Amino acid sequence: MKYALFLGCTVPVRALNYELAARKVGEKLGLEFLDIPEFSCCGFPVKSVDRMTFMLMAAENLSLAEEANLDICTLCSACSSVLTEVDKQVKENRALRNRINEDLSVTNRKYHGKIHVKHFVRILHEDVGLAKIKEMVKRPLSEFNFTAHYGCHYLKPSEVYGKFDEPENPRTLDELIRVTGAQSIPYEDKNECCGGGVLGVEEATALKIAALKLDHIKASGADALVLICPFCNIMYEGNQKKIEKQSETEFNLPVLYYPQVLGLALGIPPDELGFRMNRVKPREILSRFG
Amino acid sequence: MIDVSKLDPNFKYEIMKEPGGEHVTRCFACGTCTATCPVREMNDEYNPRKIIRMAILGMRQEVLTSDFIWLCASCYTCEERCPQDVRIPGLMNAIKNIAVRQGHIHPSFRAQLEVLFAHGRLYEITEFDNKKRAKWGLPEIRENVEGIRKLFRKTGMEKLVKDEGGAE
Structure with missing residues (x-):
């Protein structure tokens, strides 16, 4: 694949x-x-300003993958959404x-609509499959309770x-968390936006939106929040200190990217999964991995 | 107070011609969008139902020059729940696209265009970034500005980056 x-x-x-972590897990x-x-x-930031420019930026990227005769795997959910949208429009x-x-001819490119776009997590769920992942788990994460944040x-x-998943009651990320042996526990307003948009x-509004969710997750007693989009991460991890100040609440909630979690379960050493770059240090979780 | 003589009854048709704005007149003002909006929950300035009513009534200037049209987080919660399939995030983008052509672009979006025009990406790639990437065994990233500049020139976006984009 x-x-x-x-x-x-x-x-x-x-x-x-x-x-x-995504590259290691993928390998x-x-x-x-x-x-x-x-x-x-990908064009996402230009969508509000000029639709045609946004579509051209997306189409240029799509055409590059098409030239290589490959489907696109995205890590950012916003990239995933706009590339999928423009691909669909071009096809239909x-x-x-x-x-x-x-x-697009000003850049000497052309997009014919021959490829597909999928988020990394969707590829894990659909193309690799839960059964294969389960077989590969070397170190079940059964002692951990995680909360899934799907993002929008x-x-x-x-x-x-x-x-491909039910937007009001999604399950793919929960299933991918459970296949590692960990629990994916419920919490209030699970489908709510991070505020990143x-x-x-x-800024104040965005931080309030993120704070509400951090509150709910903290109340659930989870060991960490698990997410799959760099912008959601900026809100929950990058801005966690700022939110703590604004809301006068201490969260100290580790925020992990799903491939980091899966990587641990697959037996990849934590050092190779970039945990050192996590801003809220997941010390307690990592202490179980010698 | 709304001054009826200042309303533009054609505004809704202008919006309907804009990609994304096609369904604006389907709205029957049930308020599902506003009730489920995460931005609205934290900030009273943003009220999608009210913006749609203002648009349908023809309050063209008020809508196009407002700050509130820029507050949609594009989370699609309302789109999934709207019983009339108004497709509000797309509608808000249609309205914003019209506003931009009238010279009303939110400063944060102009700033993003400037960064894109200068670097081809939302974040500049410095030597430091590539050194850090190399340290972790990750491939070098390039800034590809030429393609984006050509596209910005083609669609007129270059003008927004280069000047203050005179208002209507």
Whole structure:
């Protein structure tokens, strides 16, 4: 199983632990990744400003993977959502496809709609499969209680994603957590947004949205929050100190990327999973791994 | 107080012509969007039902020059729950796209465009970043500005980066 690995803007600069763990876990599970140096921003930040520019940016990236004859694997949920959306539109709307390709010709590129886009976690669930992962687990994480945060753009808009998981009652990440032997425990407002979408516009509002969820997770007694998007991570881990100050509450809640959790279960040494780059140190969890 | 003589009855049609805005008149004002909106829960400034009513009534200037249209987090909670399939995040983007063409772009989005135009990405890739990546055995990342600059030129976005984009 080979994919073009689309890192986007945030992961390769601010989420090296996520990237590192995903590559290690991928290797262990037989996923091969091609890095395409010409990949650039997916287009997401331009969607609010000019729809055509946003579609052209997405289409340019899609065309690069198409040229390599590979489906795209994304790590960021926002990249996943916009690349999937533009791919769907190009496939379904011939007039739009022609218009996009006409404008895209300034970069000498063309996208024909021949590839697919999938989030890394969806690939684990659909293409690798729970059964194979279960077979590969060497160190079951049965002593841990985790809480899954799906975030918005891994699942939604569900019309674009073809409802591969149920947006109001998702299960894929919970199942992937459980297959490691850990518990995925319920908590209030599990499907709520991280607030990242308004961080640049209205920081106080964004932090309040994130604080509410940290509160709920803390109340659940979980050992850590497990997530799958670098922007959700910026909200819950990167801004955790700021939120603690704003809400006068101490959370000290470890935030782990799912591939880091899976990596531990697959027997990969914690050092190779980038835990040193986690800002809220998951000391208690790692102390069980000698 | 709404001054009826200042309303633009064609505003809703203008929105419907914009990709994403097609379903605006389907709204029957049930308020599901506002009730489930995580931004609304924390900030009264943002009220999607009210924005849609203002748009349908034709309060063109008020809507296009407002700050509140930029507050949608694009979480799609309302889109999944809207009984009329109004598709609000797309509708908000349609309204914002019109606002931008009228010279009203939120400063944080202009700043993002500037970074994209300068670096081809939302974060600059410095030598330090690539050194850190190499230390962890991760491949070097490049800034590919030429492609994005050509696209920005083609669609007129370059103008937004280069000047203050004169208001309507």
